[in-house]
Structure formats: structure tokens, C-alpha cells
Amino acid sequence: MSVRVYDLAHSRAGDKGNTSNISVICYDAKHWAFLERELTPERVADAFRHLAKGPVRRHPLRNLKAFNFVIENALGGGVTVSLAQDIHGKSYSNVMLAIELPDPK
Amino acid sequence: MRSKEAVRVGSGAGTSDDRLVPALELAERGDIDYLVFECLAERTVSRENLSRSKNPDQGYSPSLHARLRMVLPTCIKKGIRIVSNMGAANPLGGARAARKEAADLGLGDVAVAVVLGDDVSSLVRHKGDLRLIENGEPLESILPKMISANAYLGADVVCEALNTGAPIVLSGRVADPSLFLAPMMHEFDWAYDDLPKIAQGTAAGHLLECTASVTGGCFGWPGKKDVPDLARNGFPFADVKADGSIVIGKTPGSGGRLDVMTCTEQLIYEIHDPTAYITPDCVLDITGIALTQEAADRVRITNAKARTATPTYKVNVGYADGYIGEGEVSYGGIDAVARAKWAAEIVKERLKLQGFTYDDFRVDLIGMSSLHDQVAIRPEPYEVRLRMAGRTHDRKAAHAIGFEVRALHMHGPGGAGGACEPRVRDVLAVKSVLLPKSMVNAQVIVEGTL
Numbered sequence: 001m002s003v004r005v006y007d008l009a010h011s012r013a014g015d016k017g018n019t020s021n022i023s024v025i026c027y028d029a030k031h032w033a034f035l036e037r038e039l040t041p042e043r044v045a046d047a048f049r050h051l052a053k054g055p056v057r058r059h060p061l062r063n064l065k066a067f068n069f070v071i072e073n074a075l076g077g078g079v080t081v082s083l084a085q086d087i088h089g090k091s092y093s094n095v096m097l098a099i100e101l102p103d104p105k
Numbered sequence: 106m107r108s109k110e111a112v113r114v115g116s117g118a119g120t121s122d123d124r125l126v127p128a129l130e131l132a133e134r135g136d137i138d139y140l141v142f143e144c145l146a147e148r149t150v151s152r153e154n155l156s157r158s159k160n161p162d163q164g165y166s167p168s169l170h171a172r173l174r175m176v177l178p179t180c181i182k183k184g185i186r187i188v189s190n191m192g193a194a195n196p197l198g199g200a201r202a203a204r205k206e207a208a209d210l211g212l213g214d215v216a217v218a219v220v221l222g223d224d225v226s227s228l229v230r231h232k233g234d235l236r237l238i239e240n241g242e243p244l245e246s247i248l249p250k251m252i253s254a255n256a257y258l259g260a261d262v263v264c265e266a267l268n269t270g271a272p273i274v275l276s277g278r279v280a281d282p283s284l285f286l287a288p289m290m291h292e293f294d295w296a297y298d299d300l301p302k303i304a305q306g307t308a309a310g311h312l313l314e315c316t317a318s319v320t321g322g323c324f325g326w327p328g329k330k331d332v333p334d335l336a337r338n339g340f341p342f343a344d345v346k347a348d349g350s351i352v353i354g355k356t357p358g359s360g361g362r363l364d365v366m367t368c369t370e371q372l373i374y375e376i377h378d379p380t381a382y383i384t385p386d387c388v389l390d391i392t393g394i395a396l397t398q399e400a401a402d403r404v405r406i407t408n409a410k411a412r413t414a415t416p417t418y419k420v421n422v423g424y425a426d427g428y429i430g431e432g433e434v435s436y437g438g439i440d441a442v443a444r445a446k447w448a449a450e451i452v453k454e455r456l457k458l459q460g461f462t463y464d465d466f467r468v469d470l471i472g473m474s475s476l477h478d479q480v481a482i483r484p485e486p487y488e489v490r491l492r493m494a495g496r497t498h499d500r501k502a503a504h505a506i507g508f509e510v511r512a513l514h515m516h517g518p519g520g521a522g523g524a525c526e527p528r529v530r531d532v533l534a535v536k537s538v539l540l541p542k543s544m545v546n547a548q549v550i551v552e553g554t555l
Contacts, residue, residue: 010330010366012323014375017239017537023373025366050478059379063393064369070377076465078239080148080534081426083467083494084475090323091476 006097020074119316142189151423153194164195216553218266220276256418259385263287282310302349304411321361334360387411417539426534430503432510434524437488444518461502463495
């Protein structure tokens, strides 16, 4: 059994230059520790391997029951030069939400 | 007049393409004191600089006319002051356009305080040894192609403009949260060394700078994160008190939702290190912030912290960097994906046969892989739209992509339909440097009679 980030959290992606930042915000604070343990920067880097060179840094925001993932080299050179359709990477939050994690139980 | 104990700062635009009407609703029904229009994306100033080089009267945000025409009668009547960076690459030209709109509306001689000094292009032209933040290379490497260089000014000079008493304040590049912080500093005489208040105002500015993002826009998800009446979503405001206490609200009777979830998404948006969100006014730390639902559609923000601002301004340097060409065509039904893939190979070969080369090239199958790649593992859809795009310094090569994709109608696999016209756009790249604040001469002048 597994859960998706989607089941426990909501998310939004933003851009600055060639860097994407993606929030992961727990619906319920009780899942924060589970995500802290399982949703590691390594796991996120792996999920974005085909889209971003990285590195990936994770900033905890316990006060907001959230994390901020900062993914470098993620936006095809940045909004102004990228050939992508979604130049801002707004849809990247959905890659995050689709990450599967072991069942928290 | 409202007492000086509290002030309400409204958010009327979060990008140059933002919706118009919610700002009017906010002005009419929101009981606001200030209406802030934030209208500059990273490359907007570069683009407007190009407009200005073709016509010296232009270079301000083209949306200025429609926005001001819409809200000015209400704002002037109610004494709502307008603050905006719609001056873009030509704040003086923008001010003249704003005054003309006011006169045409029968509002008389409306003064505009203009913030100048963000344009540092002549200054940095002699500073080729400044290092680009993105890649560490000297600024010199892009100077020959430079179109614009603009410092992100802070709230201090916008506050100075408000001190003139002009009903409208117009600037070029100013950091987004600073546009909102400035009215608070002006009303309550907050100084930069009063860090808890500057922190609160900056955090509130960050919550407001994307308008509908705290009222349910860019948020909703059917069945999971429902947003009531999203079609009529309202714009937000901040209720600010002199002691730095702040509550975020939205236009009464508007659609959407404003709660801890929407505010949390916006608070983290476009922040990297949450202990060090650098603005021209301070270094904000959001790791202690608490957001609490105080009432329906009202969220209180507490415990923002900040350290003293850095001694430098971030300067965005815009430069011409070739062209992006693109084309699209659709395939549907049996073997749609196989035909689209074959078509892509044919176009690539034809471009190569003509000797065109590209710095970057991309093939998307819209419906499968245009957003998140990995075409090999995606299920095949019934129909797919082939998109091909390339970046090059040869305009002909850029145009050829869309030309060859469109020609697939007659010269490609069977059943191609609905190709778009070939598209070519100028690449306005942006990189940044840091410039000591002491070198930048930010100033205010007033157009019109006070």
C-alpha cells in the first residue's frame, strides 16, 4: 500500500529565473512528521529527474505545516528563454502531488 | 476621513494581464484607502523598453489606460490613492497618460507623483565587472546585447512619493511587496529600523501581490479544494494598524475563498530560503509566522520577523538573445501518436537539409508530454497535438519551424489538421546583478498641480 502526496497535502509551484519552488502543505498537521521522514529531497529530486538537473533543497516550515522545495535548473533556462509550453513550471506542483510514498499507518 | 489608527490597502492587479473588474469592485465596495496595481513581470520592463525605443511616448504598461479609466472616477471621488508600477520603462510617459485619462474623464488636473531612478542602464554600462547572479560570469558578457537594466527599488522612495500628497503614485521597477509596504510606512511613519512592523508589512505585501491567489485563484480543485463562486472571485486587501497588526480580507460579496490554506500557498510562493526572503526593505523570515482564521474570509498574520535590509539592490538586466520559433499541428484517431512522431522526424530532417541549426530544440506531444515529458511511459490519447519549438539567433531558422510544421498538411503523414500560423518571438532574456544602493539615485517628481 502507498499514499500519494496528493492524499495528504496541497501544493503550489512558483518560479524565479531557472529555479522552481514548490510548496507542500499538509491538510492535517499530524502528517507533517511522516512527510518529513518520507518526502526527502532525494525522493523529490528523483521524481523531477527528467525535468530538472537540481540540486533540490527542502526547507521545513513547521509553523505552516508545510515544506518548501527549491529545485534548481528546473525551467529550461528560465521563463524568458525556455522553449516549454509551461514556461513558469506552474504545473510542476502536480508532479509533486503524484509522488508515491509508503503507507503512513 | 479614516482615523490614522487603521488603514486598508487593496490589491488591484498582480500582473499586467490580470483581470480588470475585481479592482473596480474592490474600490466600490471594499472601503479601501489605497489601491495598488502590481503589473511588472521579470521581462516586462525589457519589452516596454523596446516599445519606448520605437515611440518615446510609450514604454509604460499598455494596461494603464484600461485600468485607470475604469477605477479613476471611483478612486478620485472616494479619495482612494493609487500606487502602481505601471510606469514600467517610462514612468513619466505613464504619468502623462494617466493625467490625460483623468482629464478625459472630467476629473480635472490630477497630479501624479513619479518614482524615478530604477533605470540604471547607463550606470551599469560602465560596470562590466559586476557578476551575474545566475552564472557568475561578468556582466560584460551580455552588455553588448543589453536592452534594459532596472533596480528593484524599495518602499522608501514610494513612501516619499506618497508624502507629496498626489492621488496617484507611478513607478517603474519596484519590488512587489514594497508597493504595499509603502502606504503603511507613509500612514504610520514606520521606519526601516522598526523591523517587526516592516516584517509584518512585507509579509502582507507578499500575500497581496498576486491578487486572487489568496482568494481562491490558482488554487481550486474540484472535490478536493472547492472554491465557491470562483467566476466572481474578489481581490484582497490588508487591514493594517499602526502597531503592525494585520488582517487580510477580500471584497464583500465577491466570490472565492480566503482562508489559511489559500494564504499559506501564497505565503510560500516564490520564496526560496524561508528565513531569508530578500526585499529592498528587509530580509524577511516567515518561519515563525502564524496564519489564523479570524472570521469568514479574514485571516490574521502574526509574528513575521525581519533582519535589516542588504546594502544592495537587485538589478534585472534584460538583453536580446535571439528568437524562438514554434509550430503546432494535430493528429487524431488510429495511430495518431505514431503519425505525430513521424511528422516530427520529417520536420527535423527538413530543417537540417536547409542548414538551420538551433541552440535549443524541443518536440512536445500535447496531450501526452508537453508539461511533464516522459512520453515513453504515458498512455496514448485519442488525439494529440504536435508542437515543435526552437531557439536560434537566425530569424529565418526560427520562422522555418512553424513554416515546416504547417506544411505537414500537404507534405507529412496522413490526416494532419489544424496547424497554426508559424510563430516567431524575440527572446528577451533576463539576468541579474547586485548594485550598491548608494550608487542608485532614486527620486520623486510630481507631474501636475498639487
